[in-house]
Amino acid sequence: MTNLKGKNFLKLLDYSTDEIRYLLDLSKDFKNKKKNNIDHKYLNGKNIVLLFEKTSTRTRCAFEVAGYDLGMGVTYLDPGSSQMGKKESIEDTAKVLGRMYDGIEYRGFDQEIVENLGRNAGVPVWNGLTNEFHPTQMLADLLTIEENLGHLKGLKLVFCGDGRNNVANSLMVACAKMGINFTLASPKELWPSKELYDICKDIAVENNSVIEFEEDIMIATKNADVLYTDVWVSMGEPDEVWATRINLLKKYQITSDIVANANSNVIFLHCLPSFHDLNTTIGKDIYNKFGLKEMEVTDEVFLSDKSKVFDEAENRMHTIKAVMYATLSDKNE
Numbered sequence: 001m002t003n004l005k006g007k008n009f010l011k012l013l014d015y016s017t018d019e020i021r022y023l024l025d026l027s028k029d030f031k032n033k034k035k036n037n038i039d040h041k042y043l044n045g046k047n048i049v050l051l052f053e054k055t056s057t058r059t060r061c062a063f064e065v066a067g068y069d070l071g072m073g074v075t076y077l078d079p080g081s082s083q084m085g086k087k088e089s090i091e092d093t094a095k096v097l098g099r100m101y102d103g104i105e106y107r108g109f110d111q112e113i114v115e116n117l118g119r120n121a122g123v124p125v126w127n128g129l130t131n132e133f134h135p136t137q138m139l140a141d142l143l144t145i146e147e148n149l150g151h152l153k154g155l156k157l158v159f160c161g162d163g164r165n166n167v168a169n170s171l172m173v174a175c176a177k178m179g180i181n182f183t184l185a186s187p188k189e190l191w192p193s194k195e196l197y198d199i200c201k202d203i204a205v206e207n208n209s210v211i212e213f214e215e216d217i218m219i220a221t222k223n224a225d226v227l228y229t230d231v232w233v234s235m236g237e238p239d240e241v242w243a244t245r246i247n248l249l250k251k252y253q254i255t256s257d258i259v260a261n262a263n264s265n266v267i268f269l270h271c272l273p274s275f276h277d278l279n280t281t282i283g284k285d286i287y288n289k290f291g292l293k294e295m296e297v298t299d300e301v302f303l304s305d306k307s308k309v310f311d312e313a314e315n316r317m318h319t320i321k322a323v324m325y326a327t328l329s330d331k332n333e
């Protein structure tokens with residue numbers, strides 16, 4: 001019996017393999033209900049607040065739509081519009097919001113902020129991305145992999161890019177928990193912390209999978225079932241890092257040669273947003289400064305039939321709905 005009522009969702013390290021499995025199955029059920037227009041306002045009368053200190057398209061919209069579909073009231077606080085941090089401590093903010101709302105989503109900076117909210121709110125707190133982790137993204141990724149490849153255990157997922165960012169850290173945890181073999185293709189300078197690696201390595205052993213770091217992208221991506229990448233510079237990092245980051249990561253772009261090197265049924269995933277063309281202001285700016293037309297993935301791969309990035313984006317909503325329902329409802333068992 002799985003009962004997650006009242007539990008925070010701050011990082012996947014806090015969840016067991018069975019609990020993650022439960023959330024994925026619940027997500028499938030909610031996706032099916034949504035597709036078939038079956039009403040699921042199971043949390044009628046509850047209210048949630050979405051606290052964003054960084055910008056967002058998918059996470060904000062996923063929480064809002066999922067909240068409305070479940071019958072809840074939703075308040076969005078945009079970057080800079082609450083007192084939190086500037087005039088009011090994290091603890092006080094958590095206590096105030098916990099008196100008014102049934103659940104709190106936070107996107108922002110240090111993981112410690114969301115952990116602090118979680119310790120003090122008295123209601124479930126959900127991590128919508130911190131510098132260290134992006135756990136709701138992981139549920140959408142796992143669901144998309146399972147939908148496309150039929151299972152998770154024993155697959156090989158290769159992340160190409162900044163191996164210390166929130167998405168790479170979280171993928172290493174998610175893969176270890178679900179028995180997926182995780183390979184990082186990245187220069188040594190961008191490998192994850194030894195502390196997180198040691199934790200994940202032990203979890204992976206329990207689930208019969210391995211975690212490997214490899215500097216040679218061709219060796220890393222051989223026989224991959226899932227190719228995954230993310231932006232080379234994450235939100236909150238200063239503009240000055242672009243030059244060194246491009247130098248470090250330009251060899252790790254996902255191209256059609258990399259796709260050809262992987263398994264024939266490989267899928268391509270990206271948490272999005274992505275710099276795969278020149279249709280963004282940052283993309284144009286980088287092109288003017290460094291001459292790159294595409295960054296972490298080529299437009300060809302991004303638009304190919306291997307690419308499941310928009311299914312993945314849609315799955316953010318179904319999986320976030322499952323997390324809110326599981327942690328707020330009396331009925332989840």
Ligand code: CP
Pocket residue numbers: 055056057058059060129137271272273
């Ligand atoms: N993948 C993701 O978190 O997207 P947003 O930044 O648009 O929320």
Ligand code: NVA
Pocket residue numbers: 129165166167230231233234235271272273
């Ligand atoms: N690593 C990226 C993920 C965005 C969803 C960032 O933090 O900007």
